[in-house]
Amino acid sequence: MTTVRIVGIGCHPGQLTLEAREAIAGCDYVIAADKGPDDPLLALRRGICADLGVELVAVQDPPRDRDPGLGGADYDGAVLDWHDARAAAYGSLLDRRPGRVGFLVWGDPAFYDSTIRVVDRLGVPYDVLPGVSALSLLAARHRVVLHEVGRPVLVTTGRRLADEVAAGHDNLVVMLDGRLQATLLDGDWDIWWAANLGSPGQELVAGRLADVVDAIRAARERARDADGWVMDTYLLRRNSQS
Structure with missing residues (x-):
């Protein structure tokens, strides 16, 4: 059985709420997008997980069409394609490693973040914890x-x-x-x-x-x-x- 917790972690590790710390510590592992070897936000997530004794599993982030000329339906389509590719990558990992899985969202999951939409595609139970936006x-x-x-x-x-x-x-x-x-x-x-x-x-x-x-x-x-x-x-x- 796989369950997911989408946890808002604020804009600095010091802004983790008590609820967020408990949720992360209760996960079997955390999934994070790997956007390259010099991704500082991935490093911050690693630090949070290390502090709470939880494994972080990095998944290579699929490429996204960021052509500044995209507009309207073309832009929306490019974002949807990216979300689908992310969901496929995360779903493959969940199939191999079921359990209690966390996603750490910079700021708050409610504001201009794709994690809820991506996880919703996975068809697994999940909840959302707010963060300092x-x-x-x-x-x-x-x-x-x-x-x-x-x-x-x-x-x-x-x-x-x-x-x-x-x-x-x-x-x-x-x-x-x-x-x-x-x-x-x-x-x-x-x-x-x-x-x-x-x-x-x-x-x-x-x-x-x-x-x-x-x-x-x-x-x-x-x-x-x-x-x-x-x-x-x-x-x-x-x-x-x-």
């Missing part, structure tokens, strides 16, 4: 509320940012935006930006977007130098005076 950390580190009084906030990606702004959204949290699509927007915007939240290379920049673009680019490079990777998250809000 990048959204929560962004707000905490900048000491802001993500929405104004009685107003909504939209969570989206850099790929969709221009379309969401065109649709009238003016208070957005943006994830997965390595190309800084915010710099292409018209109008006057305020930004609360962060990279590698919770890590030693954490960087924070806030201000009027037009005034801090160069500071954000420099901070991205410092974060990459410190951690070997960059994950940006930011709150973007149209200036109320514009």
